[in-house]
Amino acid sequence: MKYLVLLTVLALWAAPLAAQQAADAVAPEGSGAGAVVTSPAVAEAQAAKAAGKPVEAQDWMVSAANPLAAEAGARVLREGGTAADAMVAVQAVLGLVEPQSSGLGGGAFLLWQDGETGEIITLDGRETAPLAATPRLFQDEDGKPLQFYDAVVGGRSVGVPGTPALMKSAHERWGRADWAGLFDDAIRLAEDGFEVSPRLAGMVALDALRLSRFKVTREYFLSDNSLLEVGEVLRNPAYADTLRRLAEEGPAPFYTGEIARDIVAAVRGAEGNPGVMSEADLAIYRVKERAPVCVAYRVWEVCGMGPPSSGGLTVGQILGMLEPYDLAAMGPRDPRAWRLIGDASRLAFADRGRYMADADFVPVPVKGLIAKDYVAKRSELLRGDDALPEVAPGRPEFDHALHFADDRSIEFPSTSHISLTDRYGNVLSMTTTIENAFGSRLMVRGFLLNNELTDFSFRSHEEGVPVANRVAPGKRPRSSMAPTIVRRDGVPVMVVGSPGGSRIIGYVVKTIIAHLDWKMDVQQAVSLPNLVNRFGVFDLEAGTWAADMAGELEALGYEVAVRPLISGVQAISMGDALRGGADPRREGVALGE
Numbered sequence: 001m002k003y004l005v006l007l008t009v010l011a012l013w014a015a016p017l018a019a020q021q022a023a024d025a026v027a028p029e030g031s032g033a034g035a036v037v038t039s040p041a042v043a044e045a046q047a048a049k050a051a052g053k054p055v056e057a058q059d060w061m062v063s064a065a066n067p068l069a070a071e072a073g074a075r076v077l078r079e080g081g082t083a084a085d086a087m088v089a090v091q092a093v094l095g096l097v098e099p100q101s102s103g104l105g106g107g108a109f110l111l112w113q114d115g116e117t118g119e120i121i122t123l124d125g126r127e128t129a130p131l132a133a134t135p136r137l138f139q140d141e142d143g144k145p146l147q148f149y150d151a152v153v154g155g156r157s158v159g160v161p162g163t164p165a166l167m168k169s170a171h172e173r174w175g176r177a178d179w180a181g182l183f184d185d186a187i188r189l190a191e192d193g194f195e196v197s198p199r200l201a202g203m204v205a206l207d208a209l210r211l212s213r214f215k216v217t218r219e220y221f222l223s224d225n226s227l228l229e230v231g232e233v234l235r236n237p238a239y240a241d242t243l244r245r246l247a248e249e250g251p252a253p254f255y256t257g258e259i260a261r262d263i264v265a266a267v268r269g270a271e272g273n274p275g276v277m278s279e280a281d282l283a284i285y286r287v288k289e290r291a292p293v294c295v296a297y298r299v300w301e302v303c304g305m306g307p308p309s310s311g312g313l314t315v316g317q318i319l320g321m322l323e324p325y326d327l328a329a330m331g332p333r334d335p336r337a338w339r340l341i342g343d344a345s346r347l348a349f350a351d352r353g354r355y356m357a358d359a360d361f362v363p364v365p366v367k368g369l370i371a372k373d374y375v376a377k378r379s380e381l382l383r384g385d386d387a388l389p390e391v392a393p394g395r396p397e398f399d400h401a402l403h404f405a406d407d408r409s410i411e412f413p414s415t416s417h418i419s420l421t422d423r424y425g426n427v428l429s430m431t432t433t434i435e436n437a438f439g440s441r442l443m444v445r446g447f448l449l450n451n452e453l454t455d456f457s458f459r460s461h462e463e464g465v466p467v468a469n470r471v472a473p474g475k476r477p478r479s480s481m482a483p484t485i486v487r488r489d490g491v492p493v494m495v496v497g498s499p500g501g502s503r504i505i506g507y508v509v510k511t512i513i514a515h516l517d518w519k520m521d522v523q524q525a526v527s528l529p530n531l532v533n534r535f536g537v538f539d540l541e542a543g544t545w546a547a548d549m550a551g552e553l554e555a556l557g558y559e560v561a562v563r564p565l566i567s568g569v570q571a572i573s574m575g576d577a578l579r580g581g582a583d584p585r586r587e588g589v590a591l592g593e
């Protein structure tokens with residue numbers, strides 16, 4: 001029967017984009033409240049989420065995309081570990097139970113607010129392009145951009161993973177727990193097996209054709225040519241072995257040892273679409289500490305990740321443009337509020353397409369893009385009553401000639417977010433990814449390799465003008481990941497982030513506005529329907545009141561698209577108590593004590 005289902009899926013697999021949209025839409029009812037219950041605490045958290053109520057706690061909290069991962073983090077925090085310790089445990093389990101979204105073969109951005117100093121530090125564990133990569137990596141012999149999935153599946157799209165180095169770097173800076181012990185839960189689950197969740201089973205079914213392209217991947221996800229069933233126990237001894245190596249030796253084997261050799265062999269040997277990564281690329285990989293991007297919003301300060309992520313700049317620009325407008329008076333069901341949010345987002349996306357990329361390789365006007373005067377000028381464009389007929393990049397203050405062409409790279413909504421706070425007052429916000437669902441579909445030693453390089457622009461130039469986010473050796477592709485910490489007078493009030501490709505930015509902005517302006521508790525803010533506008537079309541979340549707003553938004557001049565918008569927001573608010581929210585569209589939970 002399972003075999004028959006697989007054949008049907010393969011037969012139906014005709015249009016890649018339609019299939020990806022279907023993957024995006026893996027039924028909320030199959031992945032939301034009550035879907036995965038592994039303990040009484042998780043049952044309570046799932047029930048709270050289903051009832052639209054936050055989980056409350058006093059000392060610590062974790063919000064993550066899978067209950068087994070959240071439980072691993074909770075154990076560390078309960079035993080006195082820091083948020084950085086808990087992140088290592090959560091990430092190790094996510095790579096097993098939610099392998100389609102993040103893992104050792106991917107990259108991540110991390111924000112840390114230090115409980116002692118109050119300082120915000122950001123770490124960039126983004127993947128890098130191999131040194132042999134050229135701006136034409138994703139073009140054919142005639143310079144024509146490749147089809148998206150022709151680029152994604154195989155070795156060409158694989159960037160040098162940053163997640164293992166980021167885990168170690170965070171632990172070295174802020175950890176208290178024994179490094180090796182942080183992998184215990186993940187090793188046990190990988191060895192003894194874990195129950196396949198509805199979301200994982202659904203994603204495998206939707207991606208069966210691509211997963212079947214490479215032997216190792218096929219044998220793990222489609223053993224005996226069968227789809228995974230919800231609740232079936234899946235073991236991953238190769239992953240257990242990799243984790244044991246990391247636990248005992250740190251990331252060295254990953255970057256300079258046997259694991260590095262296997263990664264390079266898989267990338268270069270990928271049949272039909274090999275990549276150019278070498279062992280030297282892994283050996284020289286480094287996590288980078290970056291300056292946070294912080295923007296004032298009313299009485300708050302919203303801090304995020306700077307380039308190579310566009311997350312902090314776009315979230316900051318959107319909120320900055322909205323500041324003069326009284327969103328609180330309008331409320332969440334008022335189309336005027338969504339016109340403002342939607343057009344502020346379109347303006348920010350226009351700047352993103354032109355200016356945002358890895359600032360180590362191209363000049364990026366980071367200060368200019370969030371300068372008060374500049375944002376106020378962009379905000380004036382929102383003064384009318386109707387949708388802006390056209391949106392173009394602005395002219396931020398910039399000490400370089402403005403010689404970049406616009407770019408609108410494709411990004412799909414995989415990825416995962418972890419929000420954490422510990423008993424020492426530290427706060428951690430980390431968005432982590434292997435890019436597309438199941439990344440490059442190449443699997444090495446129990447984990448999937450990313451396809452992050454397809455976050456670069458496939459076009460290197462437009463009419464002779466270079467694109468800022470073009471491929472270059474050693475460069476990090478532009479991201480939309482927006483791990484965020486919101487503070488008031490230096491005191492954290494909210495930690496938030498989401499998966500969702502370039503819609504991440506809209507999901508994070510919505511959650512922040514819902515909590516700060518519309519005074520919703522963090523769960524209500526996360527659950528609020530999604531309305532996102534990046535390039536003109538207003539995406540409205542199907543099956544919610546957002547879809548009922550279509551007529552009113554059309555009357556304002558928008559084209560609208562009613563579609564699934566499967567955010568995966570994990571958020572915690574801090575005040576008289578810690579309150580955790582987890583996105584009802586996915587399987588995550590918040591746990592705290």
Ligand code: GLY
Pocket residue numbers: 411415433434435436452455478479480481501502
């Ligand atoms: N690959 C998703 C992102 O970095 O935005």
